[in-house]
Each structure stands twice: as structure tokens, then as C-alpha cells.
Amino acid sequence: MIVARIIAALLLVFGSTALRAADCGSLAAASPDPLAGYAENEAGELRNQLMGARERLADCPDSEPLWYTVIRASELGLGEFPLTIARQEFASPQALAREAASRAPRSARIATVLARLDSSVASARHALALDPAWGPAALALASALAAEGANAEAESVLAGAAGIKSVPGANTTRAAILIGLGKPDQAAALARRDLTAQWPDSPEPFLMPIVRREAMATLGLALLAGHHPKEAAVQLKAAAALGSERAQAALGKLQQGNK
Structure with missing residues (x-):
């Protein structure tokens, strides 16, 4: 089948x-x-x-x-840029996504990709408005809000989001929000779920190594916020080895603090 x-x-x-x-x-x-x-x-x-x-x-x-x-x-991360499509050259994934959005302005899933690439609250709100039932759009909005420090609103967005459990990395995003709300222990518990979870009904194609990497990085940050530096270092090193820049940055600060 x-x-x-x-x-x-x-x-x-x-x-x-x-x-x-x-x-x-x-x-x-x-x-x-x-x-x-x-x-x-x-x-x-x-x-x-x-x-x-x-x-x-x-x-x-x-x-x-x-x-x-x-x-x-x-x-x-699977495209090589600049990328040429129909004789038009695109310098970056963002430029490509903007063209896609102009070609299909009513597509919530295209708008969601653009919102994630732009890390924009406004773009994410637009994507969710196109289809309030599109879980990835709600997750994109929550992530963008959290990045701006609006963690309470981000948590509210996820609490009312339909089908959010089927979206890969949703627990990791919730965990990042909880860190911002000063709840590192709850955040760590949520991030751990995404280290082993499966998403057979994912609404989008995804790469498991990326999801696991982000879960490790967020778990490391949660453990660090919860004053568990040794455990945090293990997760941050693993995430950094997989290419996480935020894990690498946190690990560098942790190592400097230990000198």
C-alpha cells in the first residue's frame, strides 16, 4: 500500500x-x-x-x-542556490517562496513556508488566515511570536490550533515557549517527546534528522535554564554536531562560563 x-x-x-x-x-x-x-x-x-x-x-x-x-x-536545505526555474533565477529559498506565493496567493501551505523562511509574525498570521485548520501555519505563528518574546500569545495560539499534534516538532516549539515562560522542567519533558515521536500523519513532508536536532537543541536549552549544565551539554553537543547554530552558541557560552 x-x-x-x-x-x-x-x-x-x-x-x-x-x-x-x-x-x-x-x-x-x-x-x-x-x-x-x-x-x-x-x-x-x-x-x-x-x-x-x-x-x-x-x-x-x-x-x-x-x-x-x-x-x-x-x-x-535540498536546493542549490541560485536556482533557475523557467528561465528565472532565484538567489535564495526566500526569493523562491515569494515567487511561489505570488503564483498561488491563496495557498496556505506555500504562505506557511514563506512565513517560516521570513520568521515573520505578519506572514504567519496571513498564512493562518488563509486556512485556520492548517496546523503548520499555527506552529509557524507560535514560533514567530515566541521569537519576539510574545510567549503567552504563542502558547494561546497552539492551545487553540487544530491538528497540531500531527505536525512534526510541535512539542519542541511548545518547549521553547515554556522556556520563555520560565517553565524549564515542563519544557524539557515536552522536548524529550520529540526525540522519539513519530508522525505518520504529518501534513507536510519532513526530514527526521532536522526534527530530532531541534528537539535536542531545545532540550539542552531547557536543561540549561533548569540549572542542569552537565545534562544540557550532552544534548547541546549532539545538536551542534548535527548543525544546530543555536546549540553551538549556547554550548560556547556554557564552556566559557566553566572556565
Whole structure:
């Protein structure tokens, strides 16, 4: 069953090389989500989908499914920039996402990717307004609010969000908010959940190593805030080894404090 879904998704994304612009409408109608067959994806699979969608956009420049495929994979670090699509060059994932949003202005999931890349409260509010039931948009808004120190509002957004438990990393975001609210022990407990959780019904494709890395980094920060420096160092080192800049920064401060 899983194999059949994967094959179907690939066929919808890549299609026949002979498919022209006249077929774009039928493509969108047949598959509002060409990545529906995926939850956790290997990087190679997502990179292949990005390249396939990139080629198809030359014929279907207003296809929401194809734009979403390209920008989500790029957001996950799988695109090489500058990236050329339909003879137009994009310098960064943000520039690509802005183009996608202009092509599909009513797409909540494209707006959500743009909001995450921009780290903008205004952009996240716009994404959530497009579809209040889109869990990733609520999570993006909560993250943006927390980054600005509005932790109480961020917690309120998540408390009323539909389907938030199916979104990878939701516990980690909640944990970061709780750290800001001065509740490090509760934060650590939540972050630990994302070290082992699975998301078979994820609304978006994702890469598990990124989710685990962010959970480790947030757990380390929670332990640090809770005055458990030795335990914190273990988590921060693991997260830093996986590329977490915030874990690396926290680890550097912790090591300086120990001198």
C-alpha cells in the first residue's frame, strides 16, 4: 500500500515529459498535494522531487502543487542556490517562496513556508488566515511570536490550533515557549517527546534528522535554564554536531562560563 502511494505520488510529480501547459489544470485537479504519499522523506527522494517539479514548472508556471514541492524541499536545505526555474533565477529559498506565493496567493501551505523562511509574525498570521485548520501555519505563528518574546500569545495560539499534534516538532516549539515562560522542567519533558515521536500523519513532508536536532537543541536549552549544565551539554553537543547554530552558541557560552 505504501509503495503504491509512493509510485502514484512520483507519477503525479514527474509525469510524462510530453505533458504541456494544457494539462496543468488536470494535474492540479488530480493531485492537490503531490507529496501526499510522503511523511518522513529521505533527502534523496525529496531532492529528486524538487528537480522533477522544477522541470515541470516550465510548462505549468502556476501549478500550486509543483511550487509547493520546490519550496518545501528548498526549505529543508535540498536546493542549490541560485536556482533557475523557467528561465528565472532565484538567489535564495526566500526569493523562491515569494515567487511561489505570488503564483498561488491563496495557498496556505506555500504562505506557511514563506512565513517560516521570513520568521515573520505578519506572514504567519496571513498564512493562518488563509486556512485556520492548517496546523503548520499555527506552529509557524507560535514560533514567530515566541521569537519576539510574545510567549503567552504563542502558547494561546497552539492551545487553540487544530491538528497540531500531527505536525512534526510541535512539542519542541511548545518547549521553547515554556522556556520563555520560565517553565524549564515542563519544557524539557515536552522536548524529550520529540526525540522519539513519530508522525505518520504529518501534513507536510519532513526530514527526521532536522526534527530530532531541534528537539535536542531545545532540550539542552531547557536543561540549561533548569540549572542542569552537565545534562544540557550532552544534548547541546549532539545538536551542534548535527548543525544546530543555536546549540553551538549556547554550548560556547556554557564552556566559557566553566572556565
